[in-house]
Every structure is written in C-alpha cells, then in structure tokens.
Amino acid sequence: MVKTKWLALLLVRFLAFAATLSAAIVMATSHQNASVFAVSFEAKYSQTPAFKYFVIANAIVSVYGFLVLFLPSKSLLWRLVVAFDLVFTLLLSSSISAALAIAYVGKKGNSYAGWLPICGQVPKYCDQVKGALVAGFIGVIIYMVLLLHSIHTVLDPLLLKKP
Amino acid sequence: MALDINGEKSEVGSAVVKPKDWTLFMLRLSSLLATAAATIVMALNNQTKTLVVATVGSTPITATLTAKFQHNPAFVFFVIANGMASLHNLLMIALDFFRHKFNDKGLFLVMIPILDMLNVALASAGDGAAAFMAELGKNGNSHARWNKICDKFGTYCDHGGGALIASFIGLGLLLVVSVLSIIKLLANQKPTNYHVTLP
Numbered sequence: 234m235v236k237t238k239w240l241a242l243l244l245v246r247f248l249a250f251a252a253t254l255s256a257a258i259v260m261a262t263s264h265q266n267a268s269v270f271a272v273s274f275e276a277k278y279s280q281t282p283a284f285k286y287f288v289i290a291n292a293i294v295s296v297y298g299f300l301v302l303f304l305p306s307k308s309l310l311w312r313l314v315v316a317f318d319l320v321f322t323l324l325l326s327s328s329i330s331a332a333l334a335i336a337y338v339g340k341k342g343n344s345y346a347g348w349l350p351i352c353g354q355v356p357k358y359c360d361q362v363k364g365a366l367v368a369g370f371i372g373v374i375i376y377m378v379l380l381l382h383s384i385h386t387v388l389d390p391l392l393l394k395k396p
Numbered sequence: 397m398a399l400d401i402n403g404e405k406s407e408v409g410s411a412v413v414k415p416k417d418w419t420l421f422m423l424r425l426s427s428l429l430a431t432a433a434a435t436i437v438m439a440l441n442n443q444t445k446t447l448v449v450a451t452v453g454s455t456p457i458t459a460t461l462t463a464k465f466q467h468n469p470a471f472v473f474f475v476i477a478n479g480m481a482s483l484h485n486l487l488m489i490a491l492d493f494f495r496h497k498f499n500d501k502g503l504f505l506v507m508i509p510i511l512d513m514l515n516v517a518l519a520s521a522g523d524g525a526a527a528f529m530a531e532l533g534k535n536g537n538s539h540a541r542w543n544k545i546c547d548k549f550g551t552y553c554d555h556g557g558g559a560l561i562a563s564f565i566g567l568g569l570l571l572v573v574s575v576l577s578i579i580k581l582l583a584n585q586k587p588t589n590y591h592v593t594l595p
Contacts, residue, residue: 274539275539276539276540277539280537280539280540281537282528282531283528283531283532286524286528315578316575319513319574319575319578322517323516323517323520323571324520326517326520326521326524327520327521327523327524328524329521330473330520330521330522330524330525331524331525331527331528333525334469334470334473334525334526334528334529335528335529335532337469337470338529338532338542339540343467343468345462345463345464345467345468346467346468346533346542346543346545347543347545348540348542348543349541349542351540351541377517380513381510384509384510384578388578388581388582
C-alpha cells in the first residue's frame with residue numbers, strides 16, 4: 234500500500250518532468266523561413282523575449298524535476314521540496330502566461346496598435362509554438378497538483394497522521 | 397477575559413479583537429495597498445492623441461487615436477488578477493479581525509495558506525503577461541514588423557509601467573505572506589511531529 238502510493242507519486246513527478254522538458258525542447262526547435270514579396274524573413278523563438286523566458290523557465294524546472302525523482306522516500310529534504318515546488322510553480326505560471334499573451338498577438342494581431350498577425354506567413358512555426366504552449370500548460374497544472382500534494386503529505390496540516 | 401490557544405487574552409463579547417500576529421497583518425496591508433494601486437492605475441489608463449494625417453489644400457485632416465487598457469487582453473487579465481489579489485488580501489485582513497468567531501482547526505486552518513498560494517500564482521501570471529506585453533509596446537519587434545507605441549503614447553506607457561512596478565511589489569509581499577502562513581501551519585502542529593515520512 235505504501236509502495237503503491239510512492240510509485241504513483243513518482244509517476245506523476247515523471248509526467249511533470251516530461252511535460253516541462255518537451256515544452257522547452259519543442260519551443261527551442263521552432264523555426265521557419267518564409268519569403269513575402271521577395272523579402273525573406275525568419276521566425277525563431279529567440280526573437281521574442283517572452284518565448285526565451287518560457288524556454289529558460291521550463292528548462293530550469295525540468296532539471297529540478299529530474300533531481301527530485303531521485304530523492305529517497307524518508308529524507309528530511311522533503312520540506313525543502315515544498316518550498317521549491319511553490320517557487321517553481323509560480324515561475325512556470327508566469328512564463329506560460331507571458332508566452333500565451335505574445336502568442337495571442339501573433340495569431341490574432343492587435344488592430345489598435347497596428348500589429349498584424351504573423352501566423353498566416355509562418356504556419357509551421359505557429360503550430361510548433363502552439364504545441365509547446367500546450368505542453369507547458371499541462372506542466373503547470375501538474376505542478377500545481379504536486380504542490381498541494383507535497384503540502385498535504387509533508388506538512389500534514391489536517392493532522393491526519395498519528396505521531 | 398478568556399485565554400485562547402496562544403495564551404493571549406481576548407475579550408469575550410466584543411465584535412472585533414486585535415490581530416494576533418502584527419507582522420503578517422502589516423505585510424497583508426502593504427500588499428493590499430500595492431495590488432489595489434496597481435489595479436486602479438491600470439484600469440484608468442487611457443490616452444487620446446490627435447495626429448495630423450494629411451493636408452488637403454490648407455485644412456489639415458486629423459485622426460484621433462486612443463490607447464486604452466482594454467485594447468490589450470494581457471492588460472485586462474492584469475487588472476482582473478490584481479483585483480482578485482487585492483480582494484483576497486482584504487478578505488484575509490477582515491478574517492484576522494473576526495477570528496474568534498471561527499474555530500481554528502481542521503479545514504479552515506489550511507484554507508488560508510492554500511488561498512494565499514492560489515492568489516500568488518494568479519498575480520504572478522498576470523504580472524508576467526503584462527510585463528512582456530509592455531516590453532513589446534516599448535521596443536516593438538522588428539522581425540514581426542510590430543512597431544513600438546511608446547514613442548507616440550508616452551503617458552500611457554508611463555502609467556502602465558507604474559502599475560507594473562506596484563504589482564511586482566505587491567506580488568513579492570504576497571509571496572512572503574504565503575511563506576509565513578505555511579510556516580504558521582507547522583507551528584500549530586504537535587512538537588513531536590519532527591520525523592517526516594511519506595505514506
């Protein structure tokens with residue numbers, strides 16, 4: 234019974250690690266060249282600071298997720314894991330929100346500011362960014378659930394465990 | 397005069413008691429002021445400018461352009477997120493004053509840190525989106541042919557920047573409050589619970 238719960242937790246943490254890693258990799262490899270009226274331009278993730286922030290945040294959280302997978306079950310470091318879970322969930326939510334905002338402008342444009350949508354010219358780039366955002370969103374949700382779970386098990390605020 | 401759990405005296409029968417923890421109360425109050433300021437400044441962000449587009453004969457044709465916060469979905473989300481964070485702070489401060497009417501155990505005690513964390517996540521998302529949108533408005537993006545708008549609408553950009561700074565200060569304070577309320581959870585447990593095991 235104890236072993237099953239421990240394995241389930243490990244599986245959820247592995248899923249979170251996989252989600253953030255794939256979000257970082259898919260966003261980092263998004264790239265497309267297009268030529269409009271004999272002017273060729275290139276769409277890459279590094280041209281937008283929000284997408285760079287997204288890649289860096291997801292990379293940091295993937296490294297953290299990988300290291301936490303190897304933490305032994307009865308170590309005292311689980312309290313530190315609660316603190317780190319909180320910080321990294323905030324980082325992930327801020328990065329996904331920023332990337333979503335910029336991607337929305339890229340897809341729909343902003344007529345008031347005179348910003349035209351670019352997804353018509355570089356559809357493959359747009360699709361890859363969309364995939365990365367979906368993976369990042371899954372990562373955020375799993376991390377929020379993991380944060381609540383860590384607080385419940387490590388800190389035991391409802392005093393459910395007998396001492 | 398009755399003694400409650402922490403040994404502090406509270407008056408039985410009075411409507412309002414003094415808050416037990418002054419640090420947390422002052423932090424929540426400052427965070428409330430910061431997030432409320434951010435919400436209000438961004439919500440009233442509005443600038444109208446009349447530009448001369450062309451000249452026909454001797455009469456100039458003018459076009460009126462407005463920059464409002466509603467034009468940008470990221471700023472709308474920013475206003476909503478900071479509004480909810482300030483409402484949460486207000487609720488928590490009010491809860492501090494009426495604490496003796498609720499019992500301090502079980503689910504009620506754990507809802508406060510959980511709500512704190514949810515609001516920190518919401519406020520951080522709002523800040524992130526608005527910060528990058530403001531950076532786009534200030535520097536433009538030459539690769540996507542998106543022009544900057546801050547050279548034409550300087551006051552709009554300044555007000556937006558001020559709201560962002562206030563919101564980041566409020567977010568930092570709210571993060572400290574969240575950490576402190578989680579630590580308070582630990583302090584309320586029995587002291588023999590040092591050995592941490594997972595189920």
